[in-house]
Amino acid sequence: MHHLDLYQFRQEIREHSIILSFEGTMSQGVLTALIDALREKVIANTTDLPNSMQYTIRKICAILVELAQNIQTHSLEQAFQGNTSSGLGIIVVREGKTSFTLTSGNNMLKTNADKLAAYCSQLNDLDEVGLKVLYKEALRKERANHSNDGGIGLIDMKRKSAQGFAYDIQAIDDKVVFFSLSVNLDKTV
Amino acid sequence: MKNINKEATRETLKVDCNAESGTITLEGISYPQDSADFFEPISDWLSCYLNEIDSAIVLKVKVSYLNSSSTKFLFELIDKMEAYFIKGGEASVSWYYVEDDEDIKEAGLEFKEDLELPFEMLSLKSV
Numbered sequence: 075m076h077h078l079d080l081y082q083f084r085q086e087i088r089e090h091s092i093i094l095s096f097e098g099t100m101s102q103g104v105l106t107a108l109i110d111a112l113r114e115k116v117i118a119n120t121t122d123l124p125n126s127m128q129y130t131i132r133k134i135c136a137i138l139v140e141l142a143q144n145i146q147t148h149s150l151e152q153a154f155q156g157n158t159s160s161g162l163g164i165i166v167v168r169e170g171k172t173s174f175t176l177t178s179g180n181n182m183l184k185t186n187a188d189k190l191a192a193y194c195s196q197l198n199d200l201d202e203v204g205l206k207v208l209y210k211e212a213l214r215k216e217r218a219n220h221s222n223d224g225g226i227g228l229i230d231m232k233r234k235s236a237q238g239f240a241y242d243i244q245a246i247d248d249k250v251v252f253f254s255l256s257v258n259l260d261k262t263v
Numbered sequence: 264m265k266n267i268n269k270e271a272t273r274e275t276l277k278v279d280c281n282a283e284s285g286t287i288t289l290e291g292i293s294y295p296q297d298s299a300d301f302f303e304p305i306s307d308w309l310s311c312y313l314n315e316i317d318s319a320i321v322l323k324v325k326v327s328y329l330n331s332s333s334t335k336f337l338f339e340l341i342d343k344m345e346a347y348f349i350k351g352g353e354a355s356v357s358w359y360y361v362e363d364d365e366d367i368k369e370a371g372l373e374f375k376e377d378l379e380l381p382f383e384m385l386s387l388k389s390v
Contacts, residue, residue, distance in 0.1 A: 102296045227331040
């Protein structure tokens with residue numbers, strides 16, 4: 075194995091204000107542990123905890139769940155544990171002075187990534203009213219047979235975040251890309 | 264028909280479907296990996312109850328967090344009750360929320376505004 079400069083690695087984590095990160099199979103057990111760790115870390119980073127902060131923590135956790143479950147379902151790389159298949163990906167949570175940024179990334183087919191990017195861009199262009207209309211349409215839309223994918227996770231995240239999605243596509247080969255998606259949450263929301 | 268009784272887990276709701284009292288009670292938080300797997304038995308129970316017992320049904324929702332796919336499945340349950348109500352059946356929803364929990368309150372109100380069946384918003388004191 076290559077030598078890992080742990081000090082350098084830690085410096086990078088600190089420079090980027092990363093308070094939580096995970097790379098690997100996004101099993102449900104991992105997700106639950108990440109929620110616990112995130113909650114503890116945000117609380118530890120906050121001297122006093124007004125009600126509004128409790129509210130922010132719940133919102134961050136809700137976004138973490140949606141991002142993680144997108145990886146579970148949509149990552150091109152899947153791993154089986156028993157009968158359950160979970161996707162592989164990476165999640166990073168950063169805490170700035172005024173906001174949190176949650177970023178997830180996973181491999182996808184280029185064709186699907188292009189569709190997802192177009193959808194994110196469409197959501198970025200909508201105001202609150204437009205998002206609500208789309209959300210209600212998505213709630214009523216028939217699910218594909220035995221599918222969990224209501225397609226409403228992204229709308230839900232966009233409604234919780236005051237800012238737009240940032241996304242990026244990096245080509246891995248002709249067909250496969252790495253798709254990353256960032257969601258911002260203001261601390262005062 | 265058989266009642267459903269499930270204890271809550273860290274990621275799934277406590278479920279109580281009771282054919283004698285005509286109630287479905289859902290309580291807790293919900294973000295299972297496979298929401299379909301969790302909610303389909305409840306949905307099947309409701310269909311069976313409405314077809315066979317064909318009597319009043321009350322859904323009591325006491326949740327503090329639902330992920331997006333759980334929200335969709337919950338909506339499908341309520342939608343089934345709405346169809347029963349519109350055909351003349353007796354059906355209602357009681358939506359409980361902790362008073363300062365804007366997310367759950369808002370979710371309830373958004374369901375309520377598109378429905379004709381009685382939909383009661385009940386605020387609980389925060390602990």
